[in-house]
Amino acid sequence: MQLKNIFTEGAITANFIADSIAKHATKTEIGGHNIFLGQVRADQIEDKLVVAIDYTSHVDMALEKMHEIREAIFTKYPLTCMHIHHSLGIVKAGEICLFVFTSSKHRKAAIDACTECVESIKAELPIWGKEIFEGEGYQWKENK
Amino acid sequence: MQLKNIFTEGAITANFIADSIAKHATKTEIGGHNIFLGQVRADQIEDKLVVAIDYTSHVDMALEKMHEIREAIFTKYPLTCMHIHHSLGIVKAGEICLFVFTSSKHRKAAIDACTECVESIKAELPIWGKEIFEGEGYQWKENK
């Protein structure tokens, strides 16, 4: 089985998101879309400023796990479609690193599925973020 | 006081949404954005097909009410920003008629505020949709 790729090298651009939205104009059974975007924060950690996050993943495992999450969410919610994109490599502060996009006939399914998908991605996908400090140094990101 | 306008003539375009997302790249305290998009469905009603919705509003009252909703949501959630756009006039099936965009440091506030805002817009803003049928005829939309 060919697993759907979710990884993009570098940041996810606003134009990519716009194209993705525009593609749904032909799906006239959709009444509501929900989109979550993760953006890299310029956190201040003691006297250091985060200027980027460098993402790595255990890619094969992440894609298998994402496939399971997707199947479970499609079983649970009446969705028309769901698209997931996550960055690998360097994403600068202010840039988008995660794009989750769900669509359904009525809004509730799209909203609930999107939120559940974001939580699952953060908790279950083997992805790691290295917060790169201005100048030099880094620390490994921790999800709350 | 000058109330913020939320109304756009006709559909909200994917490019408009992209521009709105891109403008937040300088706000590097944001960690999560949530976006809800309402799209006009081509519902089949008995033997009639909805091809567009024609939106009208009691505009002054809608803007006052939206201001109240906005203030209440900003008091309740630690948001960085919130943007709301609703169409007036004709929006064709497949086009976007509602765009709600919330941003916050941590994702939960953005997600919860966006959902609450969408519910309030649907329940409390004096806006009416006339579902235009293919050929001729129409019916007034009802929110569930």
Place this chain on the structure above:
Amino acid sequence: MKIEINFYGQLTDKTGCSSFLMDNPGTIADFKKLVIEQYPNLSNAKFTIALNNKIALDNEVIPENAKLALMPPFSGG
């Protein structure tokens, strides 16, 4: 001073009118009675009344230069 009345949404189908002026009838309850007399199709319509952009209660007194709106259930979004 006349007060201004606006109909919205499907109410305009029932009244065939979007806006008119009338003498101040006193309270919202008085107004409701008069407007239904003038537009009998409204008697079985669901609507709320806004007085100067706020939802109004039956016992409210209509001030001078008021704007009233008859609004069917909202269906935005």
Place this chain on the structure above:
Amino acid sequence: MKIEINFYGQLTDKTGCSSFLMDNPGTIADFKKLVIEQYPNLSNAKFTIALNNKIALDNEVIPENAKLALMPPFSGG
């Protein structure tokens, strides 16, 4: 047959290594003991082990040609 081991995230800082081969040690528990002997910095590290892309339990037997992954807590998104 050797099995392949990969380290991820901050574990690579602790081991100075991202990948190596070893003889099949038997179970996941056996493997854990050996890998900590070889990389003592891992003894106080939080990690889970994936066996052929699935989270593995201590009593699982490692099959031929297995791929093992040592993974610190996830921090995607």
